[in-house]
Amino acid sequence: MFTFAQLSDPHLSSPVPVRLADLLGKRALGYLSWRVNRRHRHRPEVLDALVADLRAARPDHVVVTGDLTHLGLPHELEQARRWLGTLGPAPGVSVVPGNHDVYAPGAGAHSLAGWAPYFVSDDGGEPAFPSVRVRKPAVFVGLSSARPSAPFLAVGEIGARQIERLAAVLADARRRGLARVVLLHHPPLAETTGWRKRLVDGAHLRAVLQSEGAELVLHGHTHRASIGELATSTGPAPVIGVPSASSTGPEPERLARYHLYRLERDGDGFQIWLSARSYDPAAGGFVTESPPRPLRAPAAVLSRSGGTATPPPPAPRGPAPAR
Numbered sequence: 043m044f045t046f047a048q049l050s051d052p053h054l055s056s057p058v059p060v061r062l063a064d065l066l067g068k069r070a071l072g073y074l075s076w077r078v079n080r081r082h083r084h085r086p087e088v089l090d091a092l093v094a095d096l097r098a099a100r101p102d103h104v105v106v107t108g109d110l111t112h113l114g115l116p117h118e119l120e121q122a123r124r125w126l127g128t129l130g131p132a133p134g135v136s137v138v139p140g141n142h143d144v145y146a147p148g149a150g151a152h153s154l155a156g157w158a159p160y161f162v163s164d165d166g167g168e169p170a171f172p173s174v175r176v177r178k179p180a181v182f183v184g185l186s187s188a189r190p191s192a193p194f195l196a197v198g199e200i201g202a203r204q205i206e207r208l209a210a211v212l213a214d215a216r217r218r219g220l221a222r223v224v225l226l227h228h229p230p231l232a233e234t235t236g237w238r239k240r241l242v243d244g245a246h247l248r249a250v251l252q253s254e255g256a257e258l259v260l261h262g263h264t265h266r267a268s269i270g271e272l273a274t275s276t277g278p279a280p281v282i283g284v285p286s287a288s289s290t291g292p293e294p295e296r297l298a299r300y301h302l303y304r305l306e307r308d309g310d311g312f313q314i315w316l317s318a319r320s321y322d323p324a325a326g327g328f329v330t331e332s333p334p335r336p337l338r339a340p341a342a343v344l345s346r347s348g349g350t351a352t353p354p355p356p357a358p359r360g361p362a363p364a365r
């Protein structure tokens with residue numbers, strides 16, 4: 043049995059102290075949003091409680107699907123690098139960046155160099171995406187959809203080079219009998235998010251996932267739980283989003299949460315179970331929102347975008363459970 047955890051969008055850093063020169067262009071709007079709104083919604087004490095709970099669960103691996111910072115400033119990236127160390131040794135933690143981590147023009151892959159131990163591939167080559175990290179029986183394949191975008195947009199783009207490389211990685215992992223877990227920040231299913239926050243080359247990515255197959259696709263970005271699926275040549279691939287790891291709401295479905303997955307071989311394939319741990323403001327800690335349940339693979343009906351995505355059903359209380 044192999045277990046792993048997913049958390050996303052912790053937005054853990056503080057942009058202050060910030061220089062006026064840092065606030066040109068898009069970062070001015072982002073800073074305003076942080077001052078007025080985000081610093082109240084994303085709380086360090088919630089994230090600390092999540093990390094304590096996650097460490098007690100002792101998963102074999104942890105994945106973080108982007109947006110560790112607010113404005114992607116150098117001192118924020120450094121705060122995030124130190125925080126990653128609290129999750130465990132770098133070989134046991136895999137990260138992909140989000141749009142807030144590469145927030146403004148001029149930022150690029152080089153600005154993420156401090157996080158390289160958390161996305162370097164097993165071959166020890168130059169840290170780059172897709173990252174390929176085999177943790178048997180799984181392989182974690184990380185994609186970067188992070189890029190700067192115009193004010194009021196939060197789009198992502200993977201790019202043809204990464205997607206072509208992904209096709210080869212998925213095919214090779216299938217031959218090796220590994221459970222392919224694909225990580226990216228932006229939701230790959232068009233229905234999951236609006237035009238302003240979309241993955242601009244989502245159709246290209248879906249085409250490759252459909253032709254090569256994947257056992258699980260994990261994303262963040264929406265700050266909500268979502269369960270979808272994508273029909274692929276090797277069966278339906280669950281596509282799962284998780285809320286922010288530090289959010290106090292205010293809507294119940296936006297309360298902080300992380301997911302725990304259990305992976306077991308099942309004949310030639312795999313069984314995957316998902317359970318959700320959610321923040322309980324009254325207790326100041328995390329509680330089981332939904333016990334382990336199998337991620338089933340119903341016959342998928344392809345929509346125009348190549349997949350289906352549904353929000354989880356309402357819970358009797360608190361945030362909706364992931365299914």
Ligand SMILES: [Fe+2]
Binds near residue numbers: 140141142262263
């Ligand atoms: Fe995001």
